[in-house]
Amino acid sequence: MTGFTPVDALIGGGLIGLAVALLLAANGRVTGISGIVGGLIRPDKQGTAWRWVFLTGLVAGVALYRLAGGPLTDIEITTSPGILIAGGVLVGFGTQIGAGCTSGHGVCGIGRLSPRSMVATMVFMATAAIVVFAVRHGLGGG
Amino acid sequence: MVAMSMICGVIFGLGLAISGMVNPAKVLAFLDVAGDWDPSLALVMGAALVPSFVAFRWLPSRPRPWLADRFELPAATVIDGRLLGGAALFGIGWGLVGLCPGPAIAALAYLKIESLIFLAALVGGIGLARLVPPAS
Numbered sequence: 001m002t003g004f005t006p007v008d009a010l011i012g013g014g015l016i017g018l019a020v021a022l023l024l025a026a027n028g029r030v031t032g033i034s035g036i037v038g039g040l041i042r043p044d045k046q047g048t049a050w051r052w053v054f055l056t057g058l059v060a061g062v063a064l065y066r067l068a069g070g071p072l073t074d075i076e077i078t079t080s081p082g083i084l085i086a087g088g089v090l091v092g093f094g095t096q097i098g099a100g101c102t103s104g105h106g107v108c109g110i111g112r113l114s115p116r117s118m119v120a121t122m123v124f125m126a127t128a129a130i131v132v133f134a135v136r137h138g139l140g141g142g
Numbered sequence: 143m144v145a146m147s148m149i150c151g152v153i154f155g156l157g158l159a160i161s162g163m164v165n166p167a168k169v170l171a172f173l174d175v176a177g178d179w180d181p182s183l184a185l186v187m188g189a190a191l192v193p194s195f196v197a198f199r200w201l202p203s204r205p206r207p208w209l210a211d212r213f214e215l216p217a218a219t220v221i222d223g224r225l226l227g228g229a230a231l232f233g234i235g236w237g238l239v240g241l242c243p244g245p246a247i248a249a250l251a252y253l254k255i256e257s258l259i260f261l262a263a264l265v266g267g268i269g270l271a272r273l274v275p276p277a278s
Contacts, residue, residue, distance in 0.1 A: 017193030
């Protein structure tokens with residue numbers, strides 16, 4: 001179980017927002033991770049270099065945090081391999097069909113007041129919460 | 143432009159790590175509204191939305207970004223079955239594991255086989271989506 005960490009949440013969220021603002025100001029791009037990954041398969045005029053570099057930076061940012069002795073020393077994934085695969089396929093498929101994920105719709109889309117992104121965010125938050133409820137409280141569990 | 147992508151990626155990754163959103167257990171604790179609810183994710187999103195809102199409010203009306211020819215913003219405005227169905231399926235996968243695309247990639251820094259399996263399946267799912275005809 002994890003506890004409420006409001007200060008870390010606000011600092012981390014602020015950094016995510018800063019990255020979104022900078023990428024827009026400098027490169028004119030929306031920081032939607034599913035879109036950045038999807039564009040690796042379907043390259044546009046500006047090519048795929050900036051996408052690979054951004055995603056490398058994403059991993060490097062977490063690596064830097066670990067090297068600096070950040071308190072989150074490990075992550076917990078308790079899902080079984082079959083569910084991991086099913087979940088991964090659904091996330092990959094759903095974000096491409098629905099044109100966005102937590103960053104693209106949730107942070108950028110709502111930030112630019114897009115009704116599409118507001119609706120999409122409500123839908124994926126709702127289905128995710130329903131699934132967690134079913135897994136943890138609904139199916140004979142407790 | 144490429145150097146700026148690196149800087150933005152690193153800042154974004156640091157944000158995911160500091161906020162704890164790279165940890166699926168913490169994300170699931172947010173989604174578990176009937177359990178021992180951890181509201182952290184809502185504050186992460188709220189805090190991220192402030193710079194995002196300001197940037198999208200003021201920047202796109204400028205002639206061009208610092209390092210590119212023009213702003214590339216999503217043009218779609220229609221709320222259709224693709225948007226709703228795709229978002230619903232994404233949410234199901236997110237709820238099953240607690241990883242969305244950003245953390246799925248960022249979590250590679252923790253060198254766990256589980257996140258590698260998830261990411262491989264995610265890429266497979268992207269490939270599957272390419273088989274669906276685009277909206278006309």
